[in-house]
Amino acid sequence: MAQTLRPRLISASLTPRGVTLLSGPGSRMISTHKPKKKIKEYYSLLNLREGCSVDDVRESFHKLAKVYHPDSGSNDANSATFIKIEEAYRNVLSHVIKQTQARQKAEDTEEEDKFKYNTPQHRHYLSFEGVGFGTPSQREKQYRQFRADRATEQVMEYQRQKLERELFANSITVKDVRQSKELKITQAMERLVEDLIQESMAKGDFDNLSGKGKPLKKFSGCSYIDPMTHNLNRILIDNGYQPEWILMQKEIKDTIEQLREALLVSRKKLGNPLTPGGQKQWNQVCEKFQENIRKLNKRISDFNLIVPILTRQKVHFDAQKEVIRVQKMYEAFIEAKEITEENPTDISKEEEKTPRVKTGFLNWLNLWKFIKI
Missing domain, CATH: 4.10.290 (Bacteriorhodopsin Fragment)
Structure with a gap:
């Protein structure tokens, strides 16, 4: 039976749908197209429901083919039933594919409609921060x-x-x-x-001023200097004006000289050698001197901020080094005094050679050579 059905199945697969081959020597093709069954019957024949996927259709067909195919060896094998199942499989598969394509097309259309009027249609509309309209x-x-x-x-x-x-x-x-x-x-x-x-x-108090009504002298110096600025600076210099940083520089110089001299005088008053009470007084003098040096260093910091020339900036004074310097000056003073007391004749001879020079002037020169400003 299987050998009889196989040629028919092969010829049926090669024959267009709705056309039947008649047996016999004068066989010819006759259209046997019948109206399609309802799609629901095809779904029920394959034990499926509408909305299933292509994989579900194929899986169901394979299960039924194993049962009803003539070559399956099953007890329920039936060629007529298998032909119906095959027809149902083709129709259901075509229906599912059409539904899937229609669904995909609907989704694409919906997505296109969603961005159709929101997204700019031309590339140049993406510029200008989305401002404006027209060309x-x-x-x-x-x-x-x-x-x-x-x-x-x-x-x-x-x-x-x-x-x-x-x-x-x-x-x-x-x-x-x-x-x-x-x-x-x-x-x-x-x-x-x-x-x-x-x-x-x-x-009319200003009428008697010299140079009234006369123009200022023309500036004939460097062409890169503003004449107005030059004339203003010249007027300030002629009237004794000095910049602030020059006044501060002079103030710092005078202050350190006064502090050194005051410290040296205090050391002379305490005498040599120092007694315990004198040592205590000397420590107090040194503490006060350190406080004054601290204030002076703060003034130097202010000076360095306004001085226009970098090479004119000053470094801070070290109170400890200044105290040691004054100690050396005092020791030099004591040595000079001892030499003067031991050799008064040499000093008198020196005075005869330099009659207009006061006594002890050379010694003071040796003393002040330690001072560096």
């Missing part, structure tokens, strides 16, 4: 105007914040009574000075 040139003009407006708003916001900070700072300053009084006094002094100048000019 690219129109969008560029609108974007420039947008940037200008945004910059203006930022400037206005910065000015507003600056004014708020100034008002807040002024409100704090006004609360301080002392600062407000100083401000009023300064303004009053400025008004008073201005009134006095105007009054003197009205009286």
Whole structure:
């Protein structure tokens, strides 16, 4: 039976659907197309439900083929039933594929509709930060105007914040009574000075000044120097004005000389050798000297911040080294004094050679050679 059905199955697979081959020498193809069964019957024949996948259809067909195929060796093998199952398999498989394609197409259409009007249709619409509409040139003009407006708003916001900070700072300053009084006094002094100048000019007190009505001397120096700045500096120098850093430099120099001299005088008063009481007094003098050196070093730090020339900056003084230097000066003074007391004749001969030089002047030169400013 299997040998009889196999040629028929092969010929059926090669014959178009709805066409049947008649047996016999004069066989010809006759259309035997019948209306399709309802798709639900095909699903029930394959033991499936609508909405299943392609894999489910194939798996169900393979299970039924093992049972009803004529060559399966099963007790339920039946060629007619297998033909029905095969027909149901083809229709269900085609139906499932069409549903899957329709579902995929619907999803693609929905996704396309979702972004169709939200996403820019041209590449140039992705620029200009999404500002403007129309052609690219129109969008560029609108974007420039947008940037200008945004910059203006930022400037206005910065000015507003600056004014708020100034008002807040002024409100704090006004609360301080002392600062407000100083401000009023300064303004009053400025008004008073201005009134006095105007009054003197009205009286003619400035008419007798030398060079009145004459132009300032033209500056014929370096072309890279501003003539106005040069003339102003010359006027200040002629009237005895000195920059602040020069005054501070002179102040530092005078202060260290005074401190050294005061320390040397204190050491002389205590005598040699030092007694326990004298040692205690000397320690107190050294502590006070160290405190003064600390203040002087702070002044030097301020000087280094305003001096315009780097090579003019000063280093801090070391109080311990200064004390040792004064000790050496005192020892040199004692040695010179002992030499003077032991050899008075040599000193008299030296005085005869240099009659106009005071006694002990050379010794003082030897003493002060240790001082370095």
